[in-house]
Amino acid sequence: MEETRITPSRENCDYTSCYCEENVWRLCESVKTERTAPLEELFVIFVSNQNRMVPLWKQKSGRGDQPVIWDYHVILLHVGPQNRSLVYDLDSALSFPCSLELYATQALRSDRQINPAYHRCLRVVPADSFLLNFASDRSHMKNPDGTWKMPPPPYPPIHTAEAQMNLDDFISMDPQVGWGQVYNLDQFLHRFLLDSPTAASS
Template identity: 35%
Template sequence: MAKSLTSSESTVLTYEQCKAVTAPFYCEENVCNILKLALQAGAKIGDLFAVFVSSPDRLVPFREQKSTFKEKGGMCYWDYHVIPLILTSTRRNSEKTALVYDVDSVLPFPSSLQHYVTHSIPAPFHGMDYQQIHIKEFRHCFRVVNYGEVMTRFSSDRRHMLLPASHWREAGVPEYTSVPPPWPCFKPDASSHPHSLPLFLKMDAAMEDDLFKVNGELSQEEAPGELFCCVEDLFKFFDRLIVDPH
């Protein structure tokens, strides 16, 4: 079970608060809810981020997840995972640290970004640019998107969670691989595309299959945030933000 940080550190949200606004297997929507909750709790917009983790082939190994398969050496494989990251001040000093609030993890809650990545991503992939990894399906890439872009550009009609129509128990009544959350589907406004998730999961600009489609046409819309395919570059990005928030 996830644990809280020591009392000497100040957290924006507790595990219980975050768990109350999440639903299993809908990590991208869970992150939106957690970031909104953090904003309501007093966090600054500039300190809130969603980190989309995937690979060009949509297969990434993770450790220390609640869904970990013990028979596979404590490792599970996601097509993608999304984590909320909040720059948080500690009581011991005025400096901020990058904390991950992943309700799907069994690591301490929250965990520092360094601790989370070190223990969640199998060691062979640390310090390696994805082009150096011959097993291409295991290339961890990280798309970091700030709160503003998430809330204005992310949308999901949950089509990626639908079972094939042939598996529906009643004709015309959609069924999902996991029970949908009780809240409405995410959509910034009436004019937004109903499902922009593929754009956020675009981990290789050269892959045509990952291009965002609008009304069946390939879109030239730029993917949100910044893409990193090396954990050290991810660390450096947040280190710079902590030193110089502007």
């Protein structure tokens, strides 16, 4: 079934490889500017763990059915009416968007058969909070000699009045750090697949 997008088509989204946090920031900004959905229905999801080694399947950079091991990854979740949750992942080989049910079974899968060192945690940040607080000077993408590991986006770095760089606070899965709420994979899926949208925003 074709899903109704609240963003431009995948081909028309701002996208820079290896800058998933900024790609999602631009998606949130687009929704806010174009008013295609209430911002309170949107959540930015950082996927990582203490070891910064998390597998995701069905990624465009993957080979066959092998997972890609990211240090972290960022996706956008839209919790719409009737708790209809859609995932926007510009790095996924799945449709854009796709249902959370499909993303869960195809891309996230389960931690139960995975070495505990690779178990996923998810930091869920309301989109308005992400737009207000996120900052990155892109220093994490520079080599010691100052060259880029991967070419940066063409627009200026994202910063706030208070911060030039706080990406690590979003990647961290310490619930005492940063913004939003931290879940393990089972908790996240229970919350956003089974609970109501109002519960998800509390």
